[in-house]
Structure formats: C-alpha cells, structure tokens
Amino acid sequence: MRSRLLLVHLLVTSLFIVLLGRLWQVQVVDFDRYARAATEDHVRHVVIPAVRGRIVDDRGRPLVRNRTAMTVSVDLSTLSRQPDEGREVLRRLSGLLRVPQEEIARRARLCGPKVGRPCWPGSPYQPIPVAEGVDERTAMQIVERPEDFPGVVAELQPVREYPNGRLAAHVLGYLAPEDRAVVGRDGLEAAYEADLRGTPGSRDLVVDSAGHVLRTLAEQPPTPGATLVTSLDVKVQKAAERALRRAVEAARKRGRVADQAAAVVMEARTGRIVAMANLPSYDPSVWVGGIDPADYARLTSQKRGSPLLSRAVQGQWPPGSTWKVTSTAAAVRYGYRLRGTYDCPGTYRVGDRDFRNYRAVDHGRIDLHRALVVSCDTVFYKFAYDMWLRRPGKKHPMLSMAKAFGFGRKTGVDLPGEAPGHLPDRAWDWPGEAANFSIGQGEILVTPLQLATAYAALANGGTLFSPRVGKALVGADGRVLRKITPPVAGRLPVGAKTLAYTRKALADVPKSGTAAGAFAGFPLDRHPVAGKTGTAEVFGQQDTSWFASFDKRYVVVVMVAQGGNGGETAAPAAREIWSHLYGVSKR
Amino acid sequence: MRRLRALDWRLGVPAVALCVTGVLLVWSSTRARVPEDPQAFLRRQALNVAVGLVVMVVVASRDHWTLRAWTVPVYAAGCLGLLAVLTPLGKTVNGSQSWLGLGPLQVQPSEIAKLALVFGLAAVLGDGEAERRPEAVRVPAALGVAAVPLGLVMLQPDLGTALIMAATALGVLVVAEVRWRWIGLLVAAGVAAAALAWWLDLLKPHQVQRLLVFADPAADPQGAGYNAVQALVTIGSGGLFGRGLFHGDQTGGRFVPEQHTDFILTVAGEELGFVGAAGILVLLWCVLWRALHVAGRAASPYGRLVAAGIAGWLTVQAAVNVGMVVGLAPIVGVPLPFVSYGGSSVVTCLAAVGVLMSIGASSEIFPSGRFSGTARGGTNDLPTFGGA
Numbered sequence: 001m002r003s004r005l006l007l008v009h010l011l012v013t014s015l016f017i018v019l020l021g022r023l024w025q026v027q028v029v030d031f032d033r034y035a036r037a038a039t040e041d042h043v044r045h046v047v048i049p050a051v052r053g054r055i056v057d058d059r060g061r062p063l064v065r066n067r068t069a070m071t072v073s074v075d076l077s078t079l080s081r082q083p084d085e086g087r088e089v090l091r092r093l094s095g096l097l098r099v100p101q102e103e104i105a106r107r108a109r110l111c112g113p114k115v116g117r118p119c120w121p122g123s124p125y126q127p128i129p130v131a132e133g134v135d136e137r138t139a140m141q142i143v144e145r146p147e148d149f150p151g152v153v154a155e156l157q158p159v160r161e162y163p164n165g166r167l168a169a170h171v172l173g174y175l176a177p178e179d180r181a182v183v184g185r186d187g188l189e190a191a192y193e194a195d196l197r198g199t200p201g202s203r204d205l206v207v208d209s210a211g212h213v214l215r216t217l218a219e220q221p222p223t224p225g226a227t228l229v230t231s232l233d234v235k236v237q238k239a240a241e242r243a244l245r246r247a248v249e250a251a252r253k254r255g256r257v258a259d260q261a262a263a264v265v266m267e268a269r270t271g272r273i274v275a276m277a278n279l280p281s282y283d284p285s286v287w288v289g290g291i292d293p294a295d296y297a298r299l300t301s302q303k304r305g306s307p308l309l310s311r312a313v314q315g316q317w318p319p320g321s322t323w324k325v326t327s328t329a330a331a332v333r334y335g336y337r338l339r340g341t342y343d344c345p346g347t348y349r350v351g352d353r354d355f356r357n358y359r360a361v362d363h364g365r366i367d368l369h370r371a372l373v374v375s376c377d378t379v380f381y382k383f384a385y386d387m388w389l390r391r392p393g394k395k396h397p398m399l400s401m402a403k404a405f406g407f408g409r410k411t412g413v414d415l416p417g418e419a420p421g422h423l424p425d426r427a428w429d430w431p432g433e434a435a436n437f438s439i440g441q442g443e444i445l446v447t448p449l450q451l452a453t454a455y456a457a458l459a460n461g462g463t464l465f466s467p468r469v470g471k472a473l474v475g476a477d478g479r480v481l482r483k484i485t486p487p488v489a490g491r492l493p494v495g496a497k498t499l500a501y502t503r504k505a506l507a508d509v510p511k512s513g514t515a516a517g518a519f520a521g522f523p524l525d526r527h528p529v530a531g532k533t534g535t536a537e538v539f540g541q542q543d544t545s546w547f548a549s550f551d552k553r554y555v556v557v558v559m560v561a562q563g564g565n566g567g568e569t570a571a572p573a574a575r576e577i578w579s580h581l582y583g584v585s586k587r
Numbered sequence: 588m589r590r591l592r593a594l595d596w597r598l599g600v601p602a603v604a605l606c607v608t609g610v611l612l613v614w615s616s617t618r619a620r621v622p623e624d625p626q627a628f629l630r631r632q633a634l635n636v637a638v639g640l641v642v643m644v645v646v647a648s649r650d651h652w653t654l655r656a657w658t659v660p661v662y663a664a665g666c667l668g669l670l671a672v673l674t675p676l677g678k679t680v681n682g683s684q685s686w687l688g689l690g691p692l693q694v695q696p697s698e699i700a701k702l703a704l705v706f707g708l709a710a711v712l713g714d715g716e717a718e719r720r721p722e723a724v725r726v727p728a729a730l731g732v733a734a735v736p737l738g739l740v741m742l743q744p745d746l747g748t749a750l751i752m753a754a755t756a757l758g759v760l761v762v763a764e765v766r767w768r769w770i771g772l773l774v775a776a777g778v779a780a781a782a783l784a785w786w787l788d789l790l791k792p793h794q795v796q797r798l799l800v801f802a803d804p805a806a807d808p809q810g811a812g813y814n815a816v817q818a819l820v821t822i823g824s825g826g827l828f829g830r831g832l833f834h835g836d837q838t839g840g841r842f843v844p845e846q847h848t849d850f851i852l853t854v855a856g857e858e859l860g861f862v863g864a865a866g867i868l869v870l871l872w873c874v875l876w877r878a879l880h881v882a883g884r885a886a887s888p889y890g891r892l893v894a895a896g897i898a899g900w901l902t903v904q905a906a907v908n909v910g911m912v913v914g915l916a917p918i919v920g921v922p923l924p925f926v927s928y929g930g931s932s933v934v935t936c937l938a939a940v941g942v943l944m945s946i947g948a949s950s951e952i953f954p955s956g957r958f959s960g961t962a963r964g965g966t967n968d969l970p971t972f973g974g975a
C-alpha cells in the first residue's frame with residue numbers, strides 16, 4: 001500500500017522537476033531569443049523624419065518651403081492581420097475620405113516588376129501615405145475610432161510647398177518616395193539631397209497587442225536639413241520665364257512650331273546661375289503626396305513635349321552662328337590676322353560644292369568685326385577649308401578650340417542629368433564637314449548652359465566656370481555650413497586682344513547687326529549689351545533660334561527650338577530679360 | 588482549540604502564499620483591462636480568496652467522518668451542477684458550455700465536480716474494511732461513479748477538465764491498490780477511445796487546431812498558434828529575475844489572451860522571472876507533498892483515498908497548466924490551482940486544502956505512533972475505524 005503512495009510521490013516530484021527544467025530552459029537558457037521576440041512584439045521603432053531644408057533665392061525669398069498637412073497613412077502589416085486582410089478597413093476609409101477604394105488600395109500596394117504606379121516603392125513596414133491635406137474633422141474620426149481603423153494613422157506631416165507655383169520647376173526638382181524615405185529625384189532636391197534631408201530621429205514606443213501606444217521608451221530627436229541658398233533671383237527668374245513664354249507665343253503667331261525653349265542667366269564673372277527657364281514646364285506640386293497616374297503619364301509623354309526635361313541642361317541643339325566666336329578664336333590662333341580684311345562673297349566653293357551665305361548676300365571685303373556683326377558665313381568657310389587643306393587628316397584647329405570653350409563635355413553644373421553636348425571626334429574626310437563646323441552646323445550639339453558658360457568666359461576675359469545654382473548651405477541655427485563657389489573648369493587659350501576684339505564686334509550686333517531690330521530702343525549706351533544671333537538648321541525641322549548675349553556682369557542665352565531666325569525670336573526674349581536686369585522700361 | 592490545531596500550517600502557508608501571489612498577478616495582468624477601474628479584478632479575486640479561506644477553515648474544522656457523510660450530497664450537487672450547465676441555464680465560453688449563472692454569481696460546476704469525483708471514488712473504493720484491496724466488484728462501481736461527471740464534462744465539451752478527471756480517477760485507483768492489470772486495461776481502453784474519437788472526427792475543430800498547433804507552434808503563429816507562441820515569448824522574456832511586478836510590457840500590453848486565468852503563469856514568468864515562476868511550482872509541490880503525506884498518515888482508507896485523489900487532481904491540473912504554458916502540452920483550458928483568476932477554481936482548491944487539513948487532523952487525534960512517513964509500515968498496523 002505504501003509502495004503505491006511512494007510511487008505517486010516519485011511521479012509528482014519528477015513531474016515538477018521536468019517542469020522546472022523546462023522553465024529554466026525557456027527563461028534562462030533561451031532568454032535572449034525570447035527577450036528579442038518580446039521586444040519585437042511590444043516595441044515599435046518609429047522613424048521621425050527630419051524636416052527637409054528649404055531652398056531660397058539669393059535674397060532669401062523661398063523657392064521651396066514646407067507646410068504641414070494632415071496625412072492619412074496605412075500600415076500594411078497591421079492591415080494584413082485583419083481577418084479579411086483589411087478590405088473592410090479600406091472600405092470604411094474610402095467612405096470617410098471620399099476616395100474610391102480601388103484608388104486607396106492601389107496607392108497602398110507595393111511596387112513590383114508587374115505593379116506600375118501608383119504604388120509604394122518604400123518599405124512595407126512603414127506607414128504608406130494614401131491621402132494628404134485631409135481636413136481636421138476627417139482626421140479626428142480616424143484618431144478617435146482606432147477600433148474601426150486598425151492600421152490607419154492620421155498625423156501632421158511636413159510636405160513640400162512651392163510659393164511661386166511652377167517657377168523654376170526644373171531647377172528645383174521634385175521629391176518621390178524611394179526605398180525608405182521620400183528623396184529628391186531631380187534638380188536641386190536631388191543634387192543637394194544629403195544636405196537638405198537632415199538626419200531623421202527615432203522613437204521607441206511600447207505598444208499593446210492592439211497597437212495602442214503605452215509609453216515612450218527612447219527618443220532621438222531629428223536634425224532638420226540645411227537651407228540651400230541659391231544664386232537664383234526670383235524676380236529675374238520670373239522675367240526670364242515670362243520672356244520665354246512671350247517669345248514662344250509670338251513665334252507661333254508667325255507660324256513657327258516653337259515647341260521647346262530655354263533661357264539661362266548667369267553671372268559672367270562668377271559662373272553663378274541667376275535664372276534658368278525652360279519650356280514646356282509643369283507644376284512641381286503634382287508630386288506632393290504621391291503623383292496621380294494621369295499626371296505622371298502627362299509629365300513623361302513625348303507627345304506632350306516631356307515637360308519633365310530641363311532643356312537648359314538636358315537639351316542639345318546645333319548652335320548656329322553663335323558658334324562663330326570659337327571659330328574666330330581658332331582662326332586667329334591659327335594665324336589669321338585679327339585686324340585683317342577678308343572676302344565675304346555670296347557663295348564659296350569648298351571642294352566640289354558651293355557653300356552660300358545667308359540669302360547669298362555678297363558683303364565684299366570686310367574685317368572680322370563686320371563678319372561677326374553681319375554674320376558672314378563665307379569668311380569662316382574659307383578659314384575652315386584652308387585649315388583643312390593645310391593639315392589633312394589631322395585634328396582641325398576649330399575642333400580643338402571648341403573643346404577649349406568647354407563644348408562636348410558636361411559643364412559640371414550642380415544639377416542632375418546634364419547632357420554633354422556633342423563634338424565630332426574623328427578627322428574630317430570631306431572639307432564640307434569643316435565648313436559646316438565653322439558656322440555651328442553639322443555634327444555639333446550644345447546645351448544652352450554650355451553656350452552660356454562659353455560666353456561667360458568670353459565676357460570675363462577667359463575663365464571657364466563650372467556653373468553653380470547653389471550658393472551656400474545654412475543650418476537651422478543660421479550658421480553657414482558650407483559655401484559653394486563655382487569651380488574654374490579651364491582657361492580659354494585665346495589672347496586678351498582677341499577676346500576684346502570679339503566683344504567689341506559683338507557689341508555692334510544689337511546696335512546695327514542681326515539683333516538690331518530686337519534691341520531697338522534699348523539704352524545700349526548706358527548698358528552696352530553684346531550678343532550673337534544663331535539660326536541653326538535642323539534636318540526635317542524648323543530652324544533653332546539662338547541669342548547669346550553678355551555684358552560685364554551677366555550672360556543671357558536664349559534658345560527657342562523650331563523658333564526660326566535668331567534675331568527674330570530669341571533676341572527679343574533676351575532683350576526683355578536684359579530690360580528686367582537693368583530696370584529698363586519696355587518699348 | 589481543536590479547530591486551530593486542524594489548520595496545518597504546512598498546508599495552509601503554501602496554499603495561502605499561492606493565493607496571495609495569484610491575487611497580485613491577476614491585478615498586474617488586468618490593470619489595463621478595465622481602464623476606469625483598474626482594481627476591479629483585484630477586488631473580485633481577493634473576495635474569491637477570502638470566501639475560499641472561510642470555506643477552508645470551515646471544512647478543516649470538521650472531522651473527516653463528517654466529510655464522509657457529505658460525500659453523497661457533494662457528489663450529487665456536482666453532477667446536478669454539470670447537468671444544469673447543459674440546460675439553457677448554462678453559458679458558452681470559448682466553445683464549451685461550462686458556466687452557470689446564479690444571479691450575480693458565475694459558477695463553473697466542473698471545478699466543484701472534480702472534488703465531487705474524488706469524494707465519490709473514495710467512498711466507493713475506501714469504504715471496505717481496512718484490507719489490502721477493495722473487492723473486485725468495487726472497481727466497476729468506481730468506474731460508474733467516475734463516468735457520470737466525466738461524461739457530463741465531455742458533453743460541454745471541456746476536454747481539459749475531462750482529462751484531469753480521468754487522470755484523477757486513475758490516481759485514486761492506483762492508490763486504492765487496484766490490480767495493475769485492471770489499471771493497464773483501463774489505460775489501454777482510454778487510449779483506444781481517444782484514438783477512436785480522433786478517427787471518427789468527434790473532436791471540435793478548435794480542439795483539433797490546438798492539437799495540431801501543439802505539434803508545430805510555428806505553423807500558424809497569428810492564428811491558432813498565437814497563444815502558444817505568445818505565452819512562450821512572454822514567459823521567456825522574463826529571464827532569471829523578471830522585469831518586476833507591474834513592469835512586464837508583454838503583460839501590460841495584453842499580448843497573451845486569457846492571461847489572468849489559464850495563462851497566469853506567464854505573468855509570473857515575465858514579471859517575477861524564473862525565480863518567481865519556479866517559486867510558484869515549489870509552493871505547489873509543497874502543497875502536493877503535504878497532501879500525499881496526509882494520505883500516507885490517514886486514519887482510514889477513505890481518508891487516504893480522498894487525500895491522494897486531491898493530490899492527484901491538483902498535480903495533473905498544475906502539470907497540464909504549466910505544461911501548456913511552457914509548450915510541453917497542448918493548449919487545453921485549465922486554470923493553475925490557487926493562482927488563476929476565478930471564484931469556482933480558488934474556492935474549490937481551498938476547500939480541498941480544508942479537506943486535507945481535516946483528514947490530517949483526524950490522523951493526529953488518533954496517531955498510529957508507529958507511522959514514520961516511509962513505506963516501512965502498513966495500514967494493517969493502524970487501528971480500524973470501520974465501525975466508528
């Protein structure tokens with residue numbers, strides 16, 4: 001009898017020893033593993049995004065700033081834990097926000113190889129914004145009924161605001177969600193991403209099983225991003241965009257296509273960009289809060305002129321007669337007398353083909369000054385042909401000079417996606433190629449920005465800058481974190497006399513040359529603006545209209561693609577910009 | 588004087604310690620449950636313990652022949668209670684109909700039925716003269732006595748309680764010196780019945796789920812395996828010394844469902860650590876050790892079987908509860924004796940302690956003198972009380 005009780009005793013004791021052993025295993029041996037699992041359970045690591053730095057103009061006027069918007073986001077991991085994978089929650093949310101349910105679902109889905117925009121390219125563990133600028137009353141309903149909206153968050157978040165609308169849209173760029181955060185994807189937003197972004201903070205929150213926050217465990221405040229001070233001038237930018245718009249409208253009235261245009265205003269002595277205008281343009285606020293699919297299609301559609309492209313840095317065209325500045329420099333450097341006189345016949349035979357002046361006009365024997373003012377082509381044909389004949393199979397001096405002016409490579413401007421332009425890279429078999437090259441035709445492509453830096457070098461005595469839009473980065477406390485100076489990219493291998501001669505010649509273009517019409521009534525005596533028109537032929541399209549102008553302080557380059565004659569379309573736009581720069585009232 | 592002497596401190600101290608720990612753990616795990624009254628569960632459980640202590644003292648102060656006289660009413664009350672829950676009077680919670688609403692009171696008759704079962708079995712098997720074995724005819728009679736409450740509990744269905752009742756009955760049969768071959772036959776029949784139930788799909792879906800999840804807790808961590816995984820994580824995160832009472836974030840965040848009742852040990856595990864959880868096990872073991880000691884010294888076969896039955900019941904229930912919390916047993920809803928929230932459970936457990944005290948006190952009034960707590964002696968040496 002006792003033996004059976006003893007058996008029970010032993011059984012009970014061994015059972016408890018087994019249980020104690022298991023407790024030891026779970027709580028002491030495997031403690032680390034379970035402690036980590038528990039932390040994952042009840043601690044939420046929340047990233048507090050840093051407020052992005054502003055972008056301001058030269059005088060501190062805001063180009064891009066932040067405003068707070070009530071943002072509604074959904075947390076996919078919480079939604080997926082719902083019995084119906086959150087469909088009911090999205091349906092309720094759709095009713096509250098008055099947005100179709102499919103639209104919310106599309107914004108809240110993850111991007112993938114087969115999932116196109118709208119979709120979420122970021123982390124699936126981060127709340128995905130589905131609506132911005134929600135009014136307070138709607139947001140309160142979400143905040144006050146967490147049981148109806150599990151996984152839905154409504155909170156104030158900073159979003160980008162553009163006080164000047166679409167002004168300088170291409171230069172400023174835009175933000176788009178990427179990986180874990182919203183980052184700059186174009187323009188200054190992308191170029192200065194690291195400075196503007198700031199350092200995000202974080203907060204460790206203890207939550208209960210329903211996701212309610214019980215308390216804060218640890219907090220690391222964010223460091224706001226630096227303010228980017230640019231050399232842009234809002235007023236000049238406005239004037240440049242207005243001038244460009246008017247020039248395009250006027251050209252269209254004259255029957256031109258005028259489908260693309262760009263204007264660059266640069267400080268000649270520093271390489272800083274004062275204004276950069278592009279057409280077609282768009283309103284950057286379409287990117288705020290996730291871009292609408294229709295808007296995205298419109299921005300990237302070629303038929304609509306791809307308005308996302310910044311023509312001033314990403315577009316390239318043959319430069320036409322604005323190129324003669326380099327050809328003149330090359331000829332003088334090669335040995336032609338700066339103050340000599342040369343024949344300007346109506347046509348000039350190069351090899352086996354006749355090359356004609358504009359309208360085949362014969363100007364007789366003229367000096368280089370006049371050749372530039374009236375834009376004589378045949379003088380340059382002869383230079384190019386002679387050089388080609390004397391140095392057969394070798395690199396043409398005009399090509400070397402073009403390279404020295406910075407063409408055929410990126411200027412290194414602080415804007416992304418810059419086009420390098422194009423220069424022929426082989427010796428010419430046919431002298432006609434050299435002749436075409438001398439007047440900025442044929443196998444040459446330049447960006448408006450490249451032409452502006454080249455003319456700035458001409459204006460400032462030979463210093464080629466790598467232009468900059470950014471001027472300084474200023475911390476939230478007002479301290480200057482970094483000064484930005486346009487670096488010197490090279491020196492023109494051109495004598496001061498040649499540059500001075502060229503400048504003087506180009507000063508007569510608005511007075512009595514090809515831009516005289518456009519500058520009629522402009523006080524050139526007080527503000528001696530010099531410039532050169534360009535009318536570049538493009539196969540199968542209307543001519544590209546150029547005007548590259550400068551004085552001691554500024555360079556203004558205007559380009560209107562399919563705009564016709566340089567003096568007729570681009571020069572008036574440049575004049576309007578100059579008028580604004582010097583406060584000259586209109587005609 | 589006799590009453591005070593009956594209150595065996597070696598039973599009372601660990602039992603009360605367990606109850607007090609239970610009250611604290613219930614408080615900690617329910618503070619967030621009723622935000623406008625964080626002490627609601629604390630007060631109710633304290634009241635439950637108070638009622639249980641009164642019942643314990645009252646029961647302990649009766650001698651165990653009085654208890655013998657209560658057997659039939661207790662057994663009948665237990666079975667009637669179980670019958671009543673199956674009527675529309677019963678309430679369904681977590682898939683089984685096990686609650687009885689008596690006005691403001693919520694009673695779980697299956698808790699009382701466990702004690703009733705022990706009383707019934709002891710009465711049948713321990714009523715003979717103090718001989719070595721009960722007569723053969725008493726075994727089927729005992730099985731009949733066990734079958735009634737067991738069957739009624741199965742009908743709820745409350746698999747956990749049924750399992751504990753079956754194990755308790757088995758324990759009483761073992762201690763009653765029923766031949767091993769009978770016991771072997773019974774175990775084999777039980778296993779066959781379980782296999783048949785599985786084979787014929789007699790189990791409810793949630794029961795099947797629990798068993799499948801026990802085989803592989805990671806199979807469905809958000810669904811049926813959630814409880815098992817969360818319980819392990821919560822208890823494991825306590826470490827050696829725990830996070831301190833009221834400082835467990837898993838407990839405070841209510842990650843473990845049913846934490847104040849069946850999963851109360853997870854609160855101890857997280858907040859009091861291994862030291863606290865193991866302490867509860869040691870206290871339980873103290874009660875059980877003393878219960879078996881009382882069984883060994885009981886003045887009558889009836890007393891011995893009641894004490895051993897109570898010990899068997901509490902052992903199996905504690906082992907199943909702790910086993911499911913630490914992932915050694917499938918999740919069946921049984922409370923941790925003395926500790927879990929619930930009036931029926933606490934009062935029944937304390938009443939059982941009272942019964943143990945009463946039996947122990949009776950053996951002291953009529954000490955055998957020769958009993959030394961080991962297997963040396965035999966009941967044959969004890970004076971017989973059959974005619975008393």
